[in-house]
């Protein structure tokens with residue numbers, strides 16, 4: 001009975017295994033098989049193609065017969081398995097070629113400037129994140145410890161981002177959330193999944209700094225210990241703040257909807273894999289089953305699916321049958337799925353899900369382009385905010401006080417000087433100055449004509465005081481800084497998910513053996529049963 005379990009190592013087969021075990025004919029067939037001579041066993045590997053077709057013709061309706069015929073007649077291309085582009089019907093015999101064709105021809109390209117790519121946290125920080133124990137710290141005891149050490153001029157020593165001196169908090173709830181948060185961090189800065197941007201990390205540290213409860217502890221002492229440069233500072237946060245960062249980071253580092261697609265693709269892919277080769281005897285077109293079915297050892301998937309042709313069934317002469325794997329294999333057979341037979345025969349297997357996946361991939365590329373476009377605007381805006389700040393500072397630094405202009409008029413003069421230059425930076429500078437003078441709460445990124453900009457700037461430049469300009473500049477910069485980690489996370493997550501989605505051409509696999517083998521197995525089941533009957537009759541006649 002154990003032999004049945006070795007038929008397949010895929011989880012999806014588990015249910016079928018149970019069915020085999022329950023099949024009363026298994027024991028009968030097994031006993032019968034053991035008593036067969038080697039020659040008869042080897043002969044069972046040769047499937048008479050005429051008889052197989054007769055079997056299908058007698059048992060199934062026309063449509064099934066017709067589609068089975070398409071799948072079994074492979075003599076022309078000598079492949080059981082191929083890859084089909086469902087847009088232009090181009091056929092490939094290698095997955096990589098098909099994947100390249102689909103991505104190159106049917107998915108639009110967008111290659112951003114490498115310098116525009118958001119930076120991920122570096123390896124040193126990633127290692128610190130991954131090696132930590134992430135235990136919550138008792139902040140009251142920690143504050144006392146800090147005060148005590150500060151008094152004696154002692155510092156906390158960190159090794160690879162972690163210091164073992166901090167008193168642990170016995171708080172299960174905090175510990176649980178912190179562990180989950182650490183898992184999110186670790187899974188977004190591994191080798192394969194680089195989605196943790198520097199800007200997101202900085203925002204996390206900033207958040208931690210603002211919400212940390214360490215009473216009466218001087219900030220300067222913490223700075224001296226590089227407290228906020230080590231990930232352990234997050235372990236000082238209380239439950240409410242930990243829950244907040246956990247939810248926030250989950251949203252920014254995982255795309256639940258898109259990550260389902262690779263899972264589905266892989267499931268379909270696994271289901272389409274076949275281990276057994278099927279050769280063809282040249283003169284008779286008989287199917288020559290995989291000789292390894294008579295042997296005990298496991299073999300790997302045959303993803304090439306080429307059809308070898310042989311002069312005769314003499315290829316099995318060297319095979320010495322062992323065990324009863326063949327019986328388990330023959331009985332491990334799903335019911336004939338007419339829909340699958342039809343889809344495979346027509347070469348449209350997985351067509352709908354293939355199209356859906358292609359639409360998602362195309363959508364991701366469009367998103368990527370718009371994210372990079374937005375980030376570019378933000379970077380330019382940030383740069384121009386810096387220019388505006390420099391202009392204001394220059395006025396402050398003029399030695400002759402009488403020569404100083406107001407910030408607003410200095411900015412206006414710069415705009416008047418630049419307006420003749422028609423480039424993106426200039427347009428953005430005009431935009432920034434107008435936003436500053438209008439006290440806009442956030443960048444507007446509007447596209448106006450130079451005249452419209454200048455009218456607005458000239459009108460406001462006489463009325464806006466210096467302190468308003470400073471406040472406005474500060475507000476815009478703060479807003480922008482907050483938004484950088486969002487766009488960076490979106491870009492990195494999009495790139496990662498897109499990379500995973502590029503596996504979707506696996507859905508292009510057309511595997512005729514998925515159709516042919518169940519019919520062969522059914523045919524062999526009948527044949528074996530007939531042989532048993534015949535033996536019984538022979539025994540009876542003696």
Ligand SMILES: [Zn+2]
Nearest residue numbers: 085087088090
């Ligand atoms: Zn194509």
